Amino acid sequence: MITAPQPVVLVVDDDPKNIKLMRAVLGSAGYHVLFAADGLIALQIAREAHPDLILLDVMMPGMDGYAVCSCLKEDEVTRDIPVIFLSARDDVEAESHGFELGGADYITKPILLPVLLARVKTHLNLYQHRRSLEGMFRDVMEFAPDAFILADPHGEIVQVNAQAENLFGYSREELAGMHIELLTPNWPGNRLANNQSRQPYELIAETGVPCVRKDGSEFPADINVSPMKTNRGKLFMSVVRNVSERQKAEKALRKSGQSLRELAARSEARREAEKKHIAREVHDELGQVLTALRMDLSLLQMRFGTLDAGLDKKVLNMKTLVDRAIEGVRNVAGNLRPIGLDLGLISSLNCQCDEFALRFKVPCLFKTSGEIVNLAEERSIVLYRIVQESLTNITRYAQATQVVVKLEFTQSALKLTVQDNGCGFDLDASSQKKSFGLLGMQERAIALNGRMDIVSARGHGTQIQVTIPLLDAPEIERK
Template identity: 50%
Template sequence: MSPPLRSGAARILVIDDSPEIRLLATVLLEREGYEVSSADNGEDGVKRATETAPDLILLDVMLPGMDGYEVCRWLKQSEALRDIPVIFMSAQDDVPAQTQGFTAGGADYVTKPLSVPVLLARVRTHVALHAQRRSLEGMFRDALEYAPDGIVLTDPQWRIVQANARTLELFGYLREQLIGQPVDMLVPARLRGHHHERRKLYADLRPGDLKLGVNTDCLRSDGTEFAGELSVGLLRTNRGPLLMTVVRDVTESRRIQQEMADSRQRLRDLAAQGDAMREYERKNIAREVHDELGQVLTALRMDITYASMKFGAADADLLDRLQGMRVLVDRAIQGVRNVATNLRPSALDMGLVPALEWLSGDFQRHAGIPCQLDLGSPSVDMPEHRAIGVFRIVQESLTNVSRYAQAKSVCISLRQDEGQLVLQIRDDGRGFDMAASARGGSFGLLGMQERALALGGELTVSSVVGEGTTITARLPLQLEPQGEETP
């Protein structure tokens, strides 16, 4: 016995102008546990199908009035009845007749005289398939209705065909207020032109495709708006292709993301302020060391020289001591100069390009690694505190090269491109595994990236083991990032 589709037996409608066929089919099918009704012509068959909504229709081809093909075509045009499987019964067993039956929308075709085992087997099969289809459709409807996100189904003209409970909650409409309406009613007027343009992107969608993550504002029934994320896919249904739009309210997640972005920006502003204060203190300390301590040591050296000239000829031992003191003072003067230069190179006072020229030369002298400086312009017009930031990025990069890269050469290039400064430091050293470096947390690279972000730009690192490393920074020449200040 075929499994029931509802709480009762499956219902079968027999439409045939032969009383004998109707009686035979009724007896056989009721014996199998089905609920059977019948009609003797096409018009009555259509009426009975509309009244009872059967699970299967056995349909004779040669009927008075509307023939079987016309009845089937009418059923397939009915929204309520189009899914009911139809099995044609006919004495015509030629291919054209069977083809016409399938073209009209029939699910199967059996020939008269009827073979009872074949007829019952096909009835069982189509009743079971219909039950399975309705079960799957019910599961889909439930999944659609109770989905945590809003789901809107629209026809190819973007009219709303169905909307689930979450959609009604999000937009504040009743279901009957949405069905049949253009989906534009859910979009703010200022964005509708943009949405019409985006629809062109969905023209090539295939079943199963899904366009993800379109962020937009959505319009509620009361005129208020909320932040939405839309995903659009294509469904094949018995009423033709339907577009499925999944609507997710991302107002809260956007708020959290904005708070996190604001928090990160405040941290960057704080770090930038700290860097600016450190540079300010370095400048002051370097000046004090150079001017005060340097002058004292210079005066002391002059006194030692004077004492050597005045008393050295008469006392050889004193002269030796004074010469030793002068050597120590000279060493101290050089140390003061080195400290002042390391705190803040005096070349920075002349601009970024002279400072980089000094830095590359100093690196080459101390590290013993050839350093090529490729400058696209003899000068760079940018505020001093931003120039210092660029200088520190290059300085940190060269420090990493001397410590870790085992490079044979380094190239520093600097060029201006449409209001941006493009800085690149490239070495031919041993390189490193970027994935391992990311897991290990390279604070030197992170510090350079944060410095670039504080300057309103970005810094990228590219490295291959055995092939060297390239650091590229793109920085606005004049843009003042929010929160960036100088003391």
């Protein structure tokens, strides 16, 4: 059975009686006890034996306990060893001075032995627990997939993990003491180190920060910097993650998305061209045939209707059917390709708003502002379809009593706004449901290098605004 090693306690006191007493008390409690009669010997033993706890008498000739503690805390090897002061002075000033120097506790004489043992046990447990946590932290840091770099407020590197060596190409020995800006010239931690008013646990996170390897090659990284309070003072932990592959994947994804948008835009343009062709054929060919048929029926009615009442009624019914067919042809052609677009976007939108108001008995006001610009047909069709889809959504869901469509021309952009006073909707819920109508409108806007913004809330209506740049449209003509 493996037994845990005895905790080592160093007693520093110039009085042999006190040393004898401590040996008996601490030894019987299961501690391994070391002794030093003055401060210099105590410092030497502490460096060589590295005890788990130091009981330090304050009043000693030569180097007193305060001076010994100060030296211990300045030494890299001994600064973490907990120190308990033993003193006959029980004033607040003496006690607070001991804590300021880094003491873990302060016990006044005469010493109550049960209290001493309890304090020793407590601080040994805390020390062991802290060492255990530090070990766990070192293990986590060492085997983490990201680079960990611990630096002081001046940016000098104190500690790194294996991944930092692999990522930057330096050894630990080379990195120790190096300025962190040699690795990342725009180190985000400077903002924390230079601003003392910040919260002590504030975190700075930046993405795409340029970093430099030992061989001079560069790579982008996500860097999180957070302050840490340690026995060495305030340090800054930087977690560095190489995002080169992620950025390549994001770039490929953006390129793929752009290709899909371009493909969708070309497909939409072909569909609009086909609709235009079919609309022309339906309107011109079928419309002309129906018009000629109606003229013939009118002629037939004039010649023979007075001679045969039954024939007259039959011809009248046929004319009614032909009129309905002509109206149907116009509707089909208009849905495929708005006839008003041949007269320009302004005329077509004005007609669309009038038809909406007439059909659904909801006032639909159309406004324009700015210097009107003639747009290419493909742009006009996109804007027309966006208004068409917006009005369709209003009739289905909005329960509006008023609609305003506004077309605003500026020197650099065109803004199309469709606003209603209806019931509105929850934007977050709509995005989760993946509304294809809104998505289609947004994609139409993006195809013209524009954007679509939606403002809506339940009970407060909806506003859809599409902004299309004009500076990249060489075909425009200002009136």
